[in-house]
Amino acid sequence: MSVSFSNKLINWYNHNKRDLPWRKTKDPYKIWVSEIILQQTRIEFGIKYYYKFIKKYPDVKKLANSKEMDLMKIWEGLGYYSRAINMLKTAKIVLNNFNGVFPLSYEELIQLPGIGDYTASAISSICNDELQVVVDGNVLRFLSRIHKIDLPIESIKTKKYFKKLGFKLIQDVKPGDFNQALMDYGSTICKPKKFDCNNCLFSSDCKAYNSNSVENYPVKKKKIKVKDRFLNYVVVVTNDNKTQIKKRDSSGIWKNLYEFPLIETKIETSAKQISKELDLNLKDLLSVKKINHRLSHQLLHINFFVYKVDYKLDDLVDINTLESYPFPKPINKFISELI
Ligand code: SF4
Structure with a gap:
């Protein structure tokens, strides 16, 4: 079945491939940008970020010389912020160690920060027709249904199994086209729920x-338990319309983004408790806003406690300038209502 399957698939791809901006180029920098943006992101949503990113950073040199804060601002809303931090690290390495020429081979690509087997396989096969197989969620679903493979798709062993299977199918066809065809077929025909078998x-x-x-199919392991977290942001508003913000560190969620002073509690807390803990006057509480935000393994119960204060504080920024800082999505939502 292998040869006819692959040829049939590529033939389908040649007639049905989606018109996507990164399909018009073989520039490994642009393919890399698209692949990183599309990790954990729907194509329709990722396209506008791709255009925004390429407009601001048209080549690896521009990106390597950019400020982290500007990059985070572009990335704002996409989530998984370590992707952007790793992109900056990779761009600097490419500029310094590869004379600004983005590498094409799997062996070189896999050494770079934020580039794993999937991305290295995609770039090397699409831009250089290197014989590498990509295995993403679409490929796992499509092939596991065709062959009725009962292995749980989350395990590394399973990915290796599918990779081996992919290597059997990819022989004698153009690797870049084959990989893109496999992913496109999975995402447009052999879809998770609305599979178009007819x-x-x-x-x-x-x-x-x-x-x-x-x-x-595909077979999945039992659902991962979602952890509840309770984040309480204390938003102070001074008489001259200023507030305090700080940069998160590079561990945990929302790496290197900004936030208001945070108190994390084990359970839901009240304005009365927050006021007591920080020695703030409950009479100065202007409002409380609650936002729930779901991440892949965490449900964040976020409360914003807004207080007016009339004493001096360090590290204040004008509330009207908040929009120039990169914040996580739920905090941005809150700010848009605050300004
Ligand atoms: S769309 Fe249906 S018939 Fe086609 S590969 Fe997927 S499950 Fe099989």
């Missing part, structure tokens, strides 16, 4: 379809 080219060979068990 219009699928492979239905006669598909073991899951022919045993009426498409919904059972």
Whole structure:
């Protein structure tokens, strides 16, 4: 089945490939930018970030010489901020160690910060037709249904298994096209819930379809427990409309972004408790805003306690300038209502 499957798939791709901005180039810098943005991000959402990013940083040199805060501002809202931090590290390495020429080979790419097997395989195969197989969620779903593979897709062992299978299929075809075809087919035809088996080219060979068990694939491990966290932001507003913010460190969530002074508690807390803990007057409480925000493994219960203060404080910034700092999404939402 392998040769005809691969040729059929590429033929389908040549007629149906999506018109995406990064498909018009083989510049490894641009392919890298698109691949990093698209990790954990839907294509429709990622496109506007891609344009914004390439406009501001059209080449690796521009990115390497950028300020982290400006980059975080561009990245704001995309989440998984370590991606942007690693991009800056990688751009500096490319500028200093590769004379600003983005590497093309899997072996060189995999050494760079934030570039794992998936991204190195994608860049080297798309830009250099190197024989490398990409295994993303779309590929895992599509191939696990066709072959009825019962391995849990989260495990490293399973990814290796699929990679081996991919290497059998990729022989004798253009690796870049094959990888993109496989991912496109998974994301447009063999979709997670709305799989289009009636219009699928492979239905006669598909073991899951022919045993009426498409919904059972891909096999997933039990759901990861979501952790509840209670974040309490103390937003002070001075008489001259200033407030305090600070930069988060580079560990945990929202790496290197900004936030208001934070008190994290084990359970939901009240304005009365916050006032007591910080020796603030409850009478000076202007408002409380609650926002829940879901991350992949955490549910954040965020409270913003806004106090007016009439005494001197350090590190104040004008509230009207808050929009120039990179903040996490829920804090930005709060700020948009504050200004
Ligand atoms: S027949 Fe259905 S399940 Fe099988 S590959 Fe096609 S779309 Fe996916």
